Amino acid sequence: MNPSLAIDEALVRSVVEEVVKTFGRAPSSASTNSSAHAAFASPAIVSSARRSGVFADAPSACAAAHAAFLKLSAGGIAARVKVIEIVKTLCTQKAQEWGRFEFAETKIGRLPDKVAKLEIVKLVPGVEWLRPDARSGDHGITLEEFTPYGVIAAILPMTHSIPTLSGNIINMVAAGNAVVFNPHPGGAKSAALAIATFNEAIKAALGIENLVCTIEQPSLESFDALCKAPEVRMLCVTGGPMVVAAAMKSGKRAVCAGPGNPPVLVDGTGCVQRAAKQIIEGAAFDNNLLCIGEKEVFVLESCADAFIAALSRHGARALNSNQLDRLTKGAFSMKPDAGGCSHAVLNRALVGADAAVLAKHAGIDVPADTPLLFAETDENHPFVYEEQMMPMLPIIRVKGVEQGIAGALKAEHGYKHSAIIHSLNVEHMTAMARALDTTLFVKNGACTAGLGLGGEGYLSYSIATTTGEGITTPRTFTRTRRCVMVDNLRIY
Structure with a gap:
């Protein structure tokens, strides 16, 4: 192993501990004891539990994926197109089954939205994004093409396990790659279910085995091994700053999605x-688990009363100050910092919980189908500055657009992820777009319009804000190569 590619073991361990505790889950003893190391000794290209593409260890998965990559390459563009067709078809056909399975495993979000996220996978772009660039002149002709890396290792979130892996497969295979996933432990069973089904269909249609692989019990060892595996040429990571830091220390190209608020x-x-209406639509979707979801609203004083009344009219439930205080105590705890200060720590048990569950913590009962809670706060409230991923929307009154933009900039923390404005004033739109400098900026629509749902564009569940690629496409997962013919082939 090249020392320059070695990963800081302390960093990796802290990353994995952060990931597995994110939703209050701990790794099993099987994933951390010495038997896991023993499994790496003699990797074999045999899927765990006879499920296609599901492996007990990273070296076996990477070896199998590399063999599949070579077969995919031999199959040409037609093989990629067939794989994409299989993934999109199965996501539509299995949306109900897989949505229920993931909902039962993760116990977060809303079942109808779990299903919807799978039904719209068909909007993810494929090989049509890989049109080559050609130019000719007095000295011949030059062709630039978008070519695969080989094997990509991808880290999956618990919040959208099957939708994210399905979208990644379409993008990555369209680019000619194979992929090995290291899912969040809380969504690993869902990932294995979908991947085994995809692989069986791909083998039946093309004779290619293990084009898409996953680690059955993702762990510290599997994360570390994927980053170091010689077959892996690229990483795709969805996670917090520490996960991103570990990926970028691998010495390999990393496409990284960071946090948003x-x-x-x-x-x-x-x-x-x-x-x-549109803010409720976006913020309530899957109980606000979307990284692009509306998390806090700054509204001008001149229209605040009308806006708040409209939220109630469209089904959201207002909390008074006492109810907000009770919910805040349940949703956050204060952790001391150095210097005698403290900061809010999110109660992960309430992440993705229904609005009715949050309401009980606030001391009230609301109908089970209530989409969203909201309450007036100041800009320094934990619900404003924490990415809380709950169907609870803080509303902050501001005196003018400048104050609203300044508050939005502060709340977004410079993540440069997503922002939304509802306005007919082009100057206001422009000022906010320039100030926040976000990857997604939606005007006069729900957040989901930024991914082609109610707005023009295409879909991806991986948004590379940290490394700058933005909403990922097949081209994201390619190398650009140039072929030059000197003084010939120009036909005019």
């Missing part, structure tokens, strides 16, 4: 009824 500005120049 998307703010919304409502300036009253547009229809507040429409704004309220």
Whole structure:
């Protein structure tokens, strides 16, 4: 192993501990004891439990994926197109079954939205994004093509396990790659279920085995081994800053999605009824688990009362100050920092919980189908500055657009992820877009419009904000190669 590619073991351990505790889950003893190391001694290209593509250890998975990559390459573009067709078809056909399975495993979000996220996988782009660039002149012709890396290792979130892996497969295989997933432990069974089904269909259609692989029990060892595996040429990571840091220390190209805390500005120049309806639509989707979901709203004083009334009219439930205080105590705890200060720590048990569950923590009962809670707060409230991933929306009154943009910038923390504005004033839109400099900026729509759902564009569940690639496409997972013919082939 090249020393320059070695990963800081302390960093990796801290990353894995952070990931497995994210939703209050701990790794099993099987994933951390010495038997896991023994499994690496003699990897074999045999899937665990006879499920295609499901492996007990990273070296076996990487070896199998590399063999599949070679077969995919031999199959040409037609093989890639067939794989994409299989993935999209199965996501549609299995949306109900897989949505229920993932909902039962993770116990977060809303079942109808789990299903919907699978049904829209068909919107993820494929090989059509890989059109080569050609140019000719007096000295011949040059062709630039987008070519595969080989084997990609991808880290999956618990929040969207099967949708994310399905979208990644389409993008990565369209680019000509094979992929090995290291899912969040809380969504590993869902990932294995989908991957085994995909592989069986791919083998039946193309004779290619293990094009998509996963680690059955993801652990510290599997994460570390994937980063170091010689077959792996590229990493795709969805996670917090420490996970991203570990990937970027691998010495390999890393496409990294970082955190987000998307703010919304409502300036009253547009229809507040429409704004309220679309904000509820985005913030309530899958109980606000989407990284692009509306997390806090800054509304001008001049239209605040009308906007708040519109939220209630469209089904959201307001909390008074006492109810908000009770919910805040349940949703956050204060952890002391150095110097005598403290910061809010999220109660992971409430992440992705239904609005009705949050309401009970606030001391009230609401109908089970209530989509969203909201409450007026100041800009320094934990619900504003923490990426809380709950169907609870803080509303902050501001005196003017400048104050609203400044508050939004502070709440977004410079993540440069996503932001939304509801306005008909082009100057206001421009000012906010320039100030926040986010990867996604949605005007007059729900957050989901930024991914082609209600707006123009395409879908991906991996948004590379940290490393700058943005909403991933097949081209994200390619190398650009140039072929030059000197003084010939120009036909004019």
